[in-house]
Amino acid sequence: QQAVRAITKRALALVAALLLCGGTAEAKTMIVTQEPTSLTIHETLAAAAAGDTIVVRGGMHRGAVRVTPPVTLVGEAGAVLEGGGQGTVVTIDAPGTLVRGFTIRGSGNVLSRDDAGVKVAAARVTVEGNRLEEVLFGVSLHHAPGSVVRGNTLRSQSLPVAERGDLIRVWYSDDVTIADNNIDGGRDLVIWYSQRIR
Numbered sequence: 001q002q003a004v005r006a007i008t009k010r011a012l013a014l015v016a017a018l019l020l021c022g023g024t025a026e027a028k029t030m031i032v033t034q035e036p037t038s039l040t041i042h043e044t045l046a047a048a049a050a051g052d053t054i055v056v057r058g059g060m061h062r063g064a065v066r067v068t069p070p071v072t073l074v075g076e077a078g079a080v081l082e083g084g085g086q087g088t089v090v091t092i093d094a095p096g097t098l099v100r101g102f103t104i105r106g107s108g109n110v111l112s113r114d115d116a117g118v119k120v121a122a123a124r125v126t127v128e129g130n131r132l133e134e135v136l137f138g139v140s141l142h143h144a145p146g147s148v149v150r151g152n153t154l155r156s157q158s159l160p161v162a163e164r165g166d167l168i169r170v171w172y173s174d175d176v177t178i179a180d181n182n183i184d185g186g187r188d189l190v191i192w193y194s195q196r197i198r
Contacts, residue, residue: 027051027053028048028049028053029053030048030052030055031057032044032054032055032061033057034057034058034059040061040062041054041061041065042065045065045066045068045069045071048069050069050070051070052069052071053071053073054073056073057076057077057079058078059078059079060080060082061079061081061082062081062082063081063082063084063090064083064087064088064089064090065089065090066090067091067092067093067094068093069094070094070095070096070097071098072100073098073099073100073102074098074101075101075103076101078103079101080102080103080105081102081104081105083104083106083107083135084106085106086107087113088107088108088114088115089104089105089106089117089135090118090119091121092118092119092120092121092122092127093121094122095124095125096122096124096125098125098128099118099126099128099130100127101129101130102130102131103130103131103132104130104131104135105132105133105134106133106135107134107135107136107157109136109163110136114136114165115136115137116137116139117135117138117154118130118132118138118140119137120140121142121144123144123147124145124146124147125141126147127139127148128148128150128151128152129151130152130153131155132153133155134155134156135154135155135157135167136157136159136164136165137165137167138154138156138167138169138183138186139152139168139169140168140171141170141171141173142171142172142173143171143172144170145173145176146176147176147177148176148179149168149176149177149178149179149181150177150178150179150180150181151179151180152181152182153181153182154167154168154181154184154186155185156184156185156186156187157185161187164185164187165186166186166187166189167184167186167187167188167189168181168189170190170191170192171192171193171194172192172194174194174195174197176194177197177198178198
């Protein structure tokens with residue numbers, strides 16, 4: 001039965017990839033669930049194209065998640081992205097990405113590696129309406145101009161203050177908007193080498 005499920009998942013991934021490569025420019029909505037036949041969030045991102053929407057439904061989904069096509073990534077019904085205490089939970093390399101509605105939990109705790117809940121390295125990314133828990137750095141923007149960090153709740157790991165990360169960090173990222181976030185327990189909120197911050 002497990003073998004049948006694995007074959008079914010591979011077949012679905014292949015069908016999704018073929019549909020996405022069918023020559024249409026129309027954006028798709030793709031659904032990730034806890035069902036055994038559902039593609040994982042990693043498989044879905046691998047099959048996604050620019051402009052697609054990925055809806056992740058309730059339950060725990062394993063990080064580390066890397067977003068390379070510019071997509072809308074939406075968590076519904078208690079969707080959790082779990083890092084398991086290793087590295088960064090969500091890395092965004094695609095300009096114009098939106099991440100909304102998740103609990104993002106359990107980054108690593110290595111300061112020199114900048115382990116984070118969400119690490120953004122692309123322009124015009126929006127991170128909104130998420131809950132970040134047990135993270136070293138929270139939302140970290142590096143060379144991410146025009147990005148928006150809005151309406152998030154961020155809670156750090158229980159570490160001595162000197163060993164904590166910044167719950168919001170803006171680094172070489174101009175024209176960023178930070179609004180209506182609730183942060184608790186981190187080392188700081190920092191804005192470095194960045195202009196026109198709102």
